[in-house]
Amino acid sequence: LAKTTQPISMDSYEGQEVNITCSHNNIATNDYITWYQQFPSQGPRFIIQGYKTKVTNEVASLFIPADRKSSTLSLPRVSLSDTAVYYCLVGGSNYQLIWGAGTKLIIKP
């Protein structure tokens, strides 16, 4: 069963690019990798999803190496409002969902 590991916390500054890496060594062949953002007392919100290589949308990019044992969420030019907890989720195949413990990102002015 896949297990996801991500840093507990990270700090950065406004205008910087932030990269958060998730490790998932036992990812199954058909599993997808999804990232969510959560603000205090709110439900998580979808950011981006990918299977391999690179995916980009209007808010983030997701980099997945060929072996798919890790993934990196990239947030370009962060602002104070990006302060939140970011979760990595691996799964989908065999109906199993493995959530990481979350990375608390603090953006400083």
Place this chain on the structure above:
Amino acid sequence: DSGVTQTPKHLITATGQRVTLRCSPRSGDLSVYWYQQSLDQGLQFLIQYYNGEERAKGNILERFSAQQFPDLHSELNLSSLELGDSALYFCASSPGTAQGEQYFGPGTRLTVT
């Protein structure tokens, strides 16, 4: 607004009691997921239903049970409540099975005293 509704928003009850949390998924979504999030903790996946059938089980206690009804709304039943059951309970829905984006509701905050 994700389109997922959860009631009640807050619930305060005593140890040993039983409560029912309700979730209405987004229109057209067939899958419903339940999660528990204790204070300053990560999300704990409890259970998933797809079109009325249980599809996946996570760390759900035997004191907890859930079901999805023909109109696709779902209920999570928590019984013999303990202080440690105090948490935010989230429901999420998605169009199909576990792949793809999940849409989370606002959560029900349960306080057991």
